[in-house]
Amino acid sequence: MKFTRRDVIRTTAGVAAGALGSRFVGSPAFAQEGLKYKPEDGAKLRLLRWSPFVQGDEDQWLKNTKRFTEATGVEVRVDKESWEDIRPKAAVAANVGSGPDLMFVWFDDPHQYPDKLHDVTELGEYLGTKYGGWYDGPKQYATREGKFLGLPLATIGNAIVYRESWVKEAGFSEFPKDTASFLELCKALQAKGHPAGFTHGHGVGDGNNYAHWLLWSHGGQMVDESGKVTINSPETLKAIEYAQALYKTFIPGTESWLDVNNNRAFLAGELGVIANGISAYNTAKINKDNDPKLAEIAKDIRTTNLPIGPVGKAVELFQVTTAVIFDYTPYPNAAKAYLQFMFEDPQMTDWITSSAGYCCQTLKAFDNNPVWTADPNNAAYAKASATLRPNGYAGPLGYASASTMADYVLVDMFAKAVTGQATPQEAMEEAEKRANRYYRV
Numbered sequence: 001m002k003f004t005r006r007d008v009i010r011t012t013a014g015v016a017a018g019a020l021g022s023r024f025v026g027s028p029a030f031a032q033e034g035l036k037y038k039p040e041d042g043a044k045l046r047l048l049r050w051s052p053f054v055q056g057d058e059d060q061w062l063k064n065t066k067r068f069t070e071a072t073g074v075e076v077r078v079d080k081e082s083w084e085d086i087r088p089k090a091a092v093a094a095n096v097g098s099g100p101d102l103m104f105v106w107f108d109d110p111h112q113y114p115d116k117l118h119d120v121t122e123l124g125e126y127l128g129t130k131y132g133g134w135y136d137g138p139k140q141y142a143t144r145e146g147k148f149l150g151l152p153l154a155t156i157g158n159a160i161v162y163r164e165s166w167v168k169e170a171g172f173s174e175f176p177k178d179t180a181s182f183l184e185l186c187k188a189l190q191a192k193g194h195p196a197g198f199t200h201g202h203g204v205g206d207g208n209n210y211a212h213w214l215l216w217s218h219g220g221q222m223v224d225e226s227g228k229v230t231i232n233s234p235e236t237l238k239a240i241e242y243a244q245a246l247y248k249t250f251i252p253g254t255e256s257w258l259d260v261n262n263n264r265a266f267l268a269g270e271l272g273v274i275a276n277g278i279s280a281y282n283t284a285k286i287n288k289d290n291d292p293k294l295a296e297i298a299k300d301i302r303t304t305n306l307p308i309g310p311v312g313k314a315v316e317l318f319q320v321t322t323a324v325i326f327d328y329t330p331y332p333n334a335a336k337a338y339l340q341f342m343f344e345d346p347q348m349t350d351w352i353t354s355s356a357g358y359c360c361q362t363l364k365a366f367d368n369n370p371v372w373t374a375d376p377n378n379a380a381y382a383k384a385s386a387t388l389r390p391n392g393y394a395g396p397l398g399y400a401s402a403s404t405m406a407d408y409v410l411v412d413m414f415a416k417a418v419t420g421q422a423t424p425q426e427a428m429e430e431a432e433k434r435a436n437r438y439y440r441v
Contacts, residue, residue: 035072035341036126039334045076047338048090048100050083050321053263053279053358055286060354064347071341074334083204083259087406093326101329102338104321106204107391108141108402110149117149118325118332120339124148127343132365135385139362140397142322150324151339154359157384158209158318161266161280162273164302166194170272175304179217179242182307186249186273194272195251200415202408203259205319210275211410212317212391214239217309222410222435223395229439231413232432238310240417240424247418255415267297275306277319278357281377303380318388320362360384400438409434 047065052058058080065076079100081089087106093099094113110117124142128134138152160175167175170188186196199206215221218239224230247254251270254261262274267284274280281301288295306316323342325335341347343363352361352369357378361367362385372382392401404410413431416422422430 034344035337036123037333037337037340039072039074039337040331043074043331043334045074045102045329045331045334045338046100047076047078047102047104048086049078049080049104050086050106051080053259053277054282054356056354056356057351057358060351061342064342064351065338067347068338068341072334072337074331074338076338084202087204090324097326097328099326101331101335102323102325104153105150105324106322107208107320107405108397109406110142110322110324110402111144111398112402112406114144114149116327118327118329118335119147119149120151120325120336121146121148123336123340124151127151127340127363130365131343131345131363132367133363135362135364137318137388137390138320138322138385140390141320144398150322151343152362153321153323154355154362155384155388156205156277156319156321156358157360157381158205158275158277158316159303159305159380160273160307161276161301161303163194163297163300165300166192166272170194175302176307179307179309183242183245183249186246189272190249192272195270196246196249196273197251197254197257197262197265197271198246198275199257199259199262200247200255200411200418201257201261202411203257203261205259206257206262206276207259207408207411208391208405209317209319211414212389213275213306213315214243214414215410216315216317216389216393217307217311218242219309219311221394222404223392223401223439225394227395227400227439229432229435231410231435232428236428237424240414240427242309243414244418244424255419267294269293269297278303278378278381282356282358301377303377305380314387315389316387317391318384320385320388357381395439400440403438404435407434407438 069075087109090103090105094116134152138155142148142150142152170192172185176182176185198210201207219235220233220239222231262276263280265271266274266280284294284298288298323339329335348366352359352366353371357371372378390397391405409431413427417424417427
C-alpha cells in the first residue's frame with residue numbers, strides 16, 4: 001500500500017506533520033535508503049508496551065508499525081499490559097532471558113538490568129544528532145556510563161486537572177500557585193462537597209508523581225549527591241505534615257488507588273481536583289457527544305502545573321518511558337531498524353500528535369508539534385521532558401534508585417503517615433531503613 005502526504009495529514013486529523021519538513025517513507029525502498037540496520041532474514045518481532053490511557057497513542061503506534069512492516073517485510077506483534085505489570089514482567093524477561101524482543105519500561109528500570117539490554121548507543125547518537133538532541137532528563141533514564149541502554153521514548157506529563165466552576169464556587173477566582181493556598185482551596189472544595197483525590201497507592205505514575213512532588217516541594221530528598229540516604233530529615237517531616245493535612249480533604253480510599261482510579265472518580269463527578277496526565281480531559285472531550293455528563297465536565301475542565309512549595313521552584317517527577325531491546329532477541333538488527341523507523345519523522349510526529357498531549361517528545365526537534373497549541377489544556381504538559389527531575393535526585397541513577405522506586409519506598413512512607421499506620425518519625429525511619437537496603441555506600 002502506498003501512502004501519500006495527504007494520507008498522513010488525514011491520519012493526524014488534518015494537522016500538518018510539524019515543522020521538520022517531513023518526508024514520508026512508506027515504501028520498500030526505505031529499507032535500503034533510510035534504515036541504518038538491515039533486518040535479519042525471516043525476522044519477526046514482539047513488542048510489549050503499557051496499556052494506553054489515550055486511545056490515539058495506541059492507534060497511531062499500530063499504524064506506524066504497519067508502515068514499518070510494509071517498508072521492510074518484518075512483522076511486529078504488539079502486546080500490552082497494565083502499567084503496574086510492566087515493571088515485574090520486564091524484570092522477569094531480563095533475568096530469565098526470554099519474552100518480548102522489545103519493551104516499553106518505566107523510569108530508571110533499565111538500570112536494574114543493564115547487562116541484559118542490547119546496546120543502542122549508535123542509534124541513540126544518530127537520532128540525537130539528527131533531531132536536535134535528547135532532553136537531559138529522559139536521556140539520563142536511558143543511558144549508563146555513556147551508553148544507551150534504550151531509547152527515551154516519551155515523558156507522560158503530570159498536571160493539576162480541576163473543575164473551574166467548582167474552584168470558583170469554593171471562593172477562588174484563580175487556581176492557587178503555592179502549596180499553602182492550595183491546601184486552603186482543597187479544604188474549601190471539601191466543604192462544598194467536591195473533595196480532592198491524589199494517589200497514595202502503588203500507582204506507577206500517579207503514586208510516584210504525587211509522592212515525589214510532596215517531598216521535593218518541601219526541600220526533602222531520598223539521597224544526597226553521594227548516594228547517602230537522607231530521607232530522615234526536617235524537610236521530609238514538613239512534607240509529611242503537609243501531606244497529612246491535605247489527605248484530610250481527600251475522597252476516601254486513595255491509599256489503595258492505582259493509576260486508573262483518579263481518572264474514574266474525576267470523570268464520575270466525585271472529585272474537584274486531581275493530578276494526572278491529559279488522559280482524564282481527553283476522555284471527557286472525545287466522549288462528550290455521546291454523554292451529556294461528560295460534555296459538561298469537559299467544558300469545565302482546566303489544567304495547570306502543580307503548586308510551588310517552600311523550596312520556591314517547580315520540582316516534579318513526571319513519568320518517563322524508555323524503549324529497550326533485550327539482548328536475547330535473535331533479531332537485534334530488525335529491532336533497531338524498527339525503533340529507528342518509529343523515532344524518525346513523520347512517524348514520531350504523527351504519534352505525538354495522535355497522543356493528544358499525553359506523550360511529550362524526548363527529542364528537541366519535535367517541540368513545535370502543533371498539538372501543544374491545539375488546546376489550551378495541553379500547555380501544562382508541553383514542557384514535561386524539559387523540566388522533569390529524575391527520581392534518583394540528588395544522587396546518581398542506577399540500581400539503587402531504580403530498586404527504591406520499584407519497592408515504593410517513598411510512596412509507602414507518605415501512605416503510612418497520612419493513614420495513621422505510623423507516626424511521621426516512624427514512617428521516615430522505616431523509609432530510611434528500606435532505602436539503605438539498596439543504597440549501600
